[in-house]
Amino acid sequence: MVLQEPKRHLDHVYFVGAGLVSLRIVAAGSILETAVIGYPGAIGASFLLGGHLPTHQPVVLIPGNAHRILVEDLRRIMNENPDIRERLCRYVQALSVHCAQSGLCGVRHASEKRLASWLCLASDAVGSNVLPVTHDYLSSVLGLRRAGITETLNRFEEQQLIRKTRGVVQIEARNCLAQKACSCYRLISGTYAAPSL
Structure with missing residues (x-):
């Protein structure tokens, strides 16, 4: 909508x-x-x-x-x-x-780091580790190939950072996933977390 x-x-x-x-x-x-x-x-x-x-x-x-x-x-x-x-x-x-x-x-960060950042930011914003998103959606909003999204999500799942089912990504190891994220995640989340907000 x-x-x-x-x-x-x-x-x-x-x-x-x-x-x-x-x-x-x-x-x-x-x-x-x-x-x-x-x-x-x-x-x-x-x-x-x-x-x-x-x-x-x-x-x-x-x-x-x-x-x-x-x-x-x-x-x-x-x-x-x-x-x-x-x-x-x-x-x-x-x-x-x-x-x-x-x-x-x-334009500056590797796809794995960008995807980890997006998952962490989305999880923060929705207040849940369960994100109903598809590979196609992630591909379109991140400007990455769908195959690359699938490969990265598969790696994250093998590392037990996430669990994926059809149309859903569930974050299993939040702190470990945040460590995979680029510095943009920490900068953005820190800006929102400023005491004055």
């Missing part, structure tokens, strides 16, 4: 309560995922940067729930409660780091 179309007027902000949302850029038939968002994330908070035309397409990957508020209502609430504005601005800053780091990761 697409929550907002890119380059269309932004009417609402969604505060994710549960589930997982893939934040994507779509161009010329290609998809680039720039972030995964779960609780306590927000979709549409880019209006804080001064724009009402989002550049990303948020797509629900794992169904859950969210609270929706009109941008104008949220703007009024933030004017009345500066702490809310400050907190949301810090979240948008962390999300910007996430998006930028994902772009760098895609």
Whole structure:
């Protein structure tokens, strides 16, 4: 389910309560995922940067729930409660780091490290070690060959880091998988974990 179309007027902000949302850029038939968002994330908070035309397409990957508020209502609430504005601005800053780091990761890091990072970030965002994702999905959002995704997941399973079944990846050894991840995982998760968020 697409929550907002890119380059269309932004009417609402969604505060994710549960589930997982893939934040994507779509161009010329290609998809680039720039972030995964779960609780306590927000979709549409880019209006804080001064724009009402989002550049990303948020797509629900794992169904859950969210609270929706009109941008104008949220703007009024933030004017009345500066702490809310400050907190949301810090979240948008962390999300910007996430998006930028994902772009760098895609051109600089090996596929195994990128896949381990994605699995850890998605697990953090959804608050679960069970991720209902297919090899095709991982291939499309990471820009990797499907065969390469399958080979890497098979290696992770042989190393007892994950267990996979049709359409599901279950993380079995979270800390060991995080050690396989590139430094982007630690940087991104550390940015979200900053005390002010």
